[in-house]
Amino acid sequence: MDLALSPEQEELARSARSFLATVMPAPGAPAVRSDDEALFAEMAALGWVGLLLPEAHGGGGGTLSDLAVVAAEAGRALAPTVLFSAVAAARLVELAGTEAQRRALLPGLAAGSARATVALHEPDHEELDSLATSLEAAGDGLALVGEKRFVADAVGASHLVVAARRPGEPGVSTLVLVPPGSPGVEVVPVGTFGGDRQAAVSLRRVAVSEEDVLGAPGEGRRPLERVLAETTALQSVEMVGGARRALELAVEHVSRREQFGRTLGTFQAVQHHVADVAIAVDAADLAAWQAVWALEHDRPSTAAVSMAKVAAGDAYRRATLTAFQLCGGAGYVTDHPLHRYADRAKAASLTAGSTVDHLARLTAGLGLGTGG
């Protein structure tokens, strides 16, 4: 067991932290948008979007743990989450696409001149086996029919990667590339308290061709499952980065603030809040990195990924809510950065599988039976 980052990863973390410190707004300034174009361009220029992609296609040839190093710093700085939606979609092109598709698309996606996002969730379905969006025959070609929701950063994306099934199939099997401006596509932003840019996407018999399918029809399921697992593990690391920062903000406050003639941090009741959050954050940190490691080294990862997401969600929500308690009114005002971490904590906890979803997966893995 060796929990240290490599020297190169240490350097990557340092440079990511210092870059983000210079570009992210000061406390109290307007929040940066989740799809901020200028910051996205800078992150792409630093090689973050393409970090995991093959060098032959303009990527960095890095590992999942390299990308996790960036994710932790992005979470700490509340960097625009478009980084992750773009990374996931590009990774799907890499894993599911044909060589011709990789050659055509990946250089632009890695450089940030193009940007894709994944259209997965649906209003009445959660599991990959029940999603209903379908890829149907239409005249000489194909058509996409369905409703997607909570598509991250869809406005301004060059491509949607739509998860669909073909008639008669038991679940999602096929990934289809669709420019959001195509006839029949309607993108409607939704209002979330986190202020990020998610949208509902209606697909009203959107005409597509075989060439728009990533790889071949019916071959999208495994790449999709893989990328969802990677996204979940990366997001868990990102969440721990944010949770750790929220804890630091609380510690900074109680180390400075005096009441009853003493620093707040001398009160044992305060110290024990700090300790309990610290334990939760450290535990989630280990679980998140274990999930990244298991995926990177092709170890059994299903349970590790779900455990990481549950632990990261618990830790991030607890860190931010406890920080509110420790900072009192000073942390509750929008001049203080804490509320942004609290927004991200809840939004992230619900995204990439909620706590309830991942507990259900873990339950299924225990093989408890269903009975009558």
Next chain:
Amino acid sequence: MDFDLEETHAHWLAEVRTFLAEHFSAGDEEDARRGGGEWSGPMIRRFRRQLAERDWLALTWPEEEGGLAKSMVEQVLFMDALGYAGAPSIDMTASSVAPAIIRSGTPAQLERWLPPIRAGEVEFAVGYSEPDAGSDLASLQTRAVRDGDEWVINGEKIWNTGAEYCTHEWLACRTDPDASPHRGISVLIVPIETPGITVHGITTWRGMRTNQVAFSDVRVPADHLVGGLHEGWRVITQALDFERVAIGITGGLRRLFEGLVDHCRKTVVDGRPLGARPEVATALARLAVDLELARLLNYRAAAMIDAGQVPHGEASMTKVFTTELHARMGDTATEVLGLAGQLDPYDEGAPLGGLAQLVYRAAPYLRFGGGTNEIQRDIIAQQGFGLPRRS
């Protein structure tokens, strides 16, 4: 970053499991469970002797002291395997006192005490706490006064587990009453047969026996003082990080969890497996997450020790998280078992051999023992985040 076991560690684990398969039977396990904390029975004496024959009481000692020079991760693997098997673990003599002697003793003391400890012939009851010195350990008042070539000891110790069968006391005494509390303490080795020692048994909730021990004009030779005059606080506290990692072991909890899951698969109530009840399934999934987090925190602290780092806050984290999980898992498991959760290990029908209720009733001791979890949280906040001690 690597979450794998090293190859040598995997071999070591296999060796330990083979030993347990050959020398610790299902009957032994039942014996241990029914003993409920009676640590001096014949099975346990035999088992400890078998550990000693393999030098496994000297696992982490340096080779020049007759040890196997294994890492802390290997020691944790070992203790996890013992805990999972339901076997008695190595006690504080091997895990705490011997390392303290190696660190702080004179060459003559090492030569005198280490061989019999390694052979299992010398076992220590640890005498730190007193009736009026618990969490505030530095306020201990048991006095040791120099008289010629001897120390004369007067005072009282409590929670002195093992005094009824151990050969020696590892005793924290006040040697300088005028110094500040932390600077006037020394550690003395006291043969338990020395005249003037009275052992009173105390029975605890789970059934484990501990003791209150009185010392009245107890005389030991001057060279029984270990680690320098008035240097006892350092001797005591150095050992504590290791002790907290040992308390953070998760092997026994894994056994309970796996047994509980198996029980929930197989036990059909009202026409469906217990595990098919959604509230049971969710509770089990939560425990699965927490058990893995506990394991990771425990191995993290051990890996830090192996890397030469001092895991003050991290050792406290594993102690707090694992012992709080003992309480949660014991509680959840007994509730899931329902009426049968109250059956004790002597009842043939007790699910999991009564293990769930044993964990439930042992958990309070783990949470307040070994430095209360409140003290551990103080350490995490103060050493990990620089929050001040109250002045």
